[in-house]
Amino acid sequence: MHILVCGGTGCQSSDSAKIQSNLEKELALKRLQDDVQVIRTGCFGFCEKGPIVNVLPDNTFYVEVKPEDAKEIIDEHVIKGRRVERLLYVDPEKEKHVEDSKHMGFYKKQLRIALRNCGFIDPENIEEAIAHDAYQALGKVLAEYTPEETIEVVKKSQLRGRGGGGFPAGLKWEITRKSVSDKKYVVCNADEGDPGAFMDRSILEGDPHSVLEAMAICGYCIGSDEGLIYIRAEYPLAIKRLKIAIEQAESFGLLGENIMGTGFNFKIRLRYGAGAFVCGEETSLIHSMEGKRGEPTNKPPFPSVRGYLGKPTNVNNVETFANIPAIILKGAEWFASIGTENSKGTKVFALAGKINNVGLIEVPMGITLREIIYEIGGGIKGGKKFKAIQTGGPSGGCLTEKHLDTPIDYDNLLKAGSMMGSGGMIVMDEDDCMVSVAKFYMDFIVEESCGKCAPCRIGNKRLYEILDRITQGKGTIEDLAKLRNLSSVIKDTSLCGLGQTSPNPVLSTLTNFEEEYIEHVVDKKCRSGQCKNLSYYVIDEELCVGCGACLRNCPVHAITGEKRQAHHINTDLCIRCDACIAKCSFDAIRIQSEPKILAHK
Amino acid sequence: MNKIKTLADLKRMQENVKSKVSLRDKASRAEDLVQVKVAMATCGIASGAKEVMEFFVVELDKRGIEAVVTQTGCMGYCFAEPTVEITLKDKDPVVFGYVDTKKADEIIEKYIKDGEFVDGIIPRNYETIK
Numbered sequence: 002m003h004i005l006v007c008g009g010t011g012c013q014s015s016d017s018a019k020i021q022s023n024l025e026k027e028l029a030l031k032r033l034q035d036d037v038q039v040i041r042t043g044c045f046g047f048c049e050k051g052p053i054v055n056v057l058p059d060n061t062f063y064v065e066v067k068p069e070d071a072k073e074i075i076d077e078h079v080i081k082g083r084r085v086e087r088l089l090y091v092d093p094e095k096e097k098h099v100e101d102s103k104h105m106g107f108y109k110k111q112l113r114i115a116l117r118n119c120g121f122i123d124p125e126n127i128e129e130a131i132a133h134d135a136y137q138a139l140g141k142v143l144a145e146y147t148p149e150e151t152i153e154v155v156k157k158s159q160l161r162g163r164g165g166g167g168f169p170a171g172l173k174w175e176i177t178r179k180s181v182s183d184k185k186y187v188v189c190n191a192d193e194g195d196p197g198a199f200m201d202r203s204i205l206e207g208d209p210h211s212v213l214e215a216m217a218i219c220g221y222c223i224g225s226d227e228g229l230i231y232i233r234a235e236y237p238l239a240i241k242r243l244k245i246a247i248e249q250a251e252s253f254g255l256l257g258e259n260i261m262g263t264g265f266n267f268k269i270r271l272r273y274g275a276g277a278f279v280c281g282e283e284t285s286l287i288h289s290m291e292g293k294r295g296e297p298t299n300k301p302p303f304p305s306v307r308g309y310l311g312k313p314t315n316v317n318n319v320e321t322f323a324n325i326p327a328i329i330l331k332g333a334e335w336f337a338s339i340g341t342e343n344s345k346g347t348k349v350f351a352l353a354g355k356i357n358n359v360g361l362i363e364v365p366m367g368i369t370l371r372e373i374i375y376e377i378g379g380g381i382k383g384g385k386k387f388k389a390i391q392t393g394g395p396s397g398g399c400l401t402e403k404h405l406d407t408p409i410d411y412d413n414l415l416k417a418g419s420m421m422g423s424g425g426m427i428v429m430d431e432d433d434c435m436v437s438v439a440k441f442y443m444d445f446i447v448e449e450s451c452g453k454c455a456p457c458r459i460g461n462k463r464l465y466e467i468l469d470r471i472t473q474g475k476g477t478i479e480d481l482a483k484l485r486n487l488s489s490v491i492k493d494t495s496l497c498g499l500g501q502t503s504p505n506p507v508l509s510t511l512t513n514f515e516e517e518y519i520e521h522v523v524d525k526k527c528r529s530g531q532c533k534n535l536s537y538y539v540i541d542e543e544l545c546v547g548c549g550a551c552l553r554n555c556p557v558h559a560i561t562g563e564k565r566q567a568h569h570i571n572t573d574l575c576i577r578c579d580a581c582i583a584k585c586s587f588d589a590i591r592i593q594s595e596p597k598i599l600a601h602k
Numbered sequence: 603m604n605k606i607k608t609l610a611d612l613k614r615m616q617e618n619v620k621s622k623v624s625l626r627d628k629a630s631r632a633e634d635l636v637q638v639k640v641a642m643a644t645c646g647i648a649s650g651a652k653e654v655m656e657f658f659v660v661e662l663d664k665r666g667i668e669a670v671v672t673q674t675g676c677m678g679y680c681f682a683e684p685t686v687e688i689t690l691k692d693k694d695p696v697v698f699g700y701v702d703t704k705k706a707d708e709i710i711e712k713y714i715k716d717g718e719f720v721d722g723i724i725p726r727n728y729e730t731i732k
């Protein structure tokens with residue numbers, strides 16, 4: 002028998018270590034220590050109900066366990082074999098206690114379609130992929146479906162592009178099919194430039210064949226015999242595994258000439274990007290592949306009409322492709338039964354930032370942020386308070402507490418002032434300054450703007466300068482109106498999607514956290530203490546022993562005080578260089594939003 | 603290598619490789635066969651998965667334990683890399699997080715040899731289509 006005790010950060014801060022030692026003590030008292038083993042595990046991802054204790058082999062799940070419950074668990078469950086009813090999880094929908102963790106809602110929160118083989122198969126061994134259905138969908142469409150019928154399946158599934166815009170994949174295939182040309186291309190967009198996003202990389206590293214197979218299916222549908230994967234050179238492992246996968250698929254006759262004896266030819270090559278964000282935009286991507294500067298051009302013409310080398314080109318994202326084989330094998334109806342009315346299937350998100358379970362998740366459309374953050378993500382790091390979550394990367398916006406229960410899909414995110422984007426999710430807590438967050442994204446955009454059109458090149462730079470001024474404490478209330486005006490001009494007049502969305506982080510932080518902006522410009526205060534010029538360096542008198550180390554090291558002589566008495570920092574002289582903090586052995590110097598000490602440690 | 607020339611070929615091949623895969627757990631000598639999967643995506647490798655995989659390969663061999671050690675992609679638990687999934691005969695797979703060579707040693711000595719759990723198990727938190 003085993004008793005698993007959650008050792009995640011959240012549960013640990015609510016005494017799981019004590020629970021473990023109490024369980025062990027009780028077992029020792031009953032001389033059961035050799036028969037029952039107590040184990041500390043990683044996070045169960047259900048911190049809202051922690052601490053969690055799971056008894057095996059019967060898989061009983063106890064929630065909100067307290068150290069004093071240890072005795073009852075041992076006496077009742079282990080010795081008498083009776084479950085401790087009051088500690089079982091209550092399913093809020095059914096108002097009934099759920100013992101078995103497999104029946105618990107949160108274990109079903111994730112559903113893996115695009116990631117179906119990630120973490121299961123050896124990505125460098127095509128046989129393992131074949132054992133898990135790889136190339137069955139390609140075989141099926143080549144043998145049983147016409148291209149039109151295949152497109153119909155993709156259309157019926159209502160799969161929308163996972164690269165950001167959410168354009169219906171089946172429709173795009175149909176348009177590209179209808180473009181008349183002697184040569185067409187299938188392009189897989191694996192540029193993935195959002196800071197903090199790693200969905201596409203993980204798919205390519207974990208299951209490259211799913212993408213290769215889908216590209217061949219797409220080629221069959223649109224009438225193309227050549228696929229290109231545009232991948233950033235910063236993804237060496239994904240590149241290596243793709244190369245191995247292509248080679249193996251060719252030697253098995255699953256790519257190349259006369260695939261599975263059907264007369265269909267399809268070969269796939271890799272093209273490397275230098276890692277510019279704008280090259281994820283499809284027209285820039287195509288120019289970059291052609292050896293030209295990675296700059297966008299106006300649409301129309303869309304790539305499906307005139308793309309790579311002037312030929313019709315179907316561009317789809319890695320994750321969009323990874324869904325295709327599953328749709329073909331399991332059917333459009335199955336896929337369309339998952340998700341919300343206008344957003345079907347699942348979405349892969351890369352969870353990052355101030356969250357316990359940083360990682361890769363795949364969830365059905367329509368899940369709420371609360372479920373993602375508190376049940377899958379295991380809650381906020383260090384038990385801090387949730388503040389905002391950035392979705393859609395530098396083109397998206399932040400969502401706040403009031404959006405926690407909004408079902409996530411393409412339309413709801415747009416309505417909330419953000420967007421799906423490619424799937425990066427960065428979680429922020431109370432220690433994050435929202436003006437600085439906006440500034441961070443503008444800094445990124447200024448770096449990444451290609452400079453072709455003036456609104457994006459100059460406008461974003463000005464936005465950045467205003468934000469910088471505000472974080473320096475030199476902003477005025479008029480700056481807020483300027484930010485809004487300039488943002489809307491940039492959005493309306495930029496040439497490509499980069500500039501048309503780049504002011505979103507500014508606008509959404511302005512909308513959701515206006516009071517924080519006002520504090521910066523009017524009260525000259527940064528509540529998180531992140532903006533150095535708006536914060537105060539203060540010595541905690543209770544901790545300071547008056548050793549004089551800070552005083553001797555302050556380069557501007559801003560610190561005064563008698564030996565062996567608490568010292569003081571003169572805020573007007575302080576240049577916030579951190580020299581005093583580095584020298585203090587008593588952890589007595591604090592950076593905070595108020596000039597007087599807020600709380601003693 | 604014989605090329606796959608028809609869909610039927612592919613299906614036959616799938617049956618072949620499937621039975622090859624399941625042979626791993628069903629073969630008569632499989633009492634001793636342990637499956638070790640090391641998550642080797644960028645996140646895993648960056649936290650030392652290569653050394654851990656190497657350690658399993660070398661040490662399992664040295665200690666006379668017959669095992670299949672393979673690499674796989676990202677299991678999604680990037681916060682706990684390197685992660686390793688161990689499947690003992692007739693048992694559900696178990697994932698361990700934060701596996702360095704020291705932990706790997708403990709896993710071999712306790713879990714693989716005696717079926718005794720050690721700290722650091724990560725509960726699986728998703729369903730996958732089949």
Ligand SMILES: Cc1cc2nc3c(=O)[nH]c(=O)nc-3n(C[C@H](O)[C@H](O)[C@H](O)COP(=O)(O)O)c2cc1C
Binds near residue numbers: 281282
């Ligand atoms: C600035 C910018 C960056 C983009 N970056 C990416 C990217 O990294 N990956 C991607 O798949 N799509 C990206 N896109 C979207 C592509 O232009 C295109 O819509 C997408 O690849 C189409 O595939 P989908 O329909 O399968 O999503 C970006 C768009 C813009 C405007």
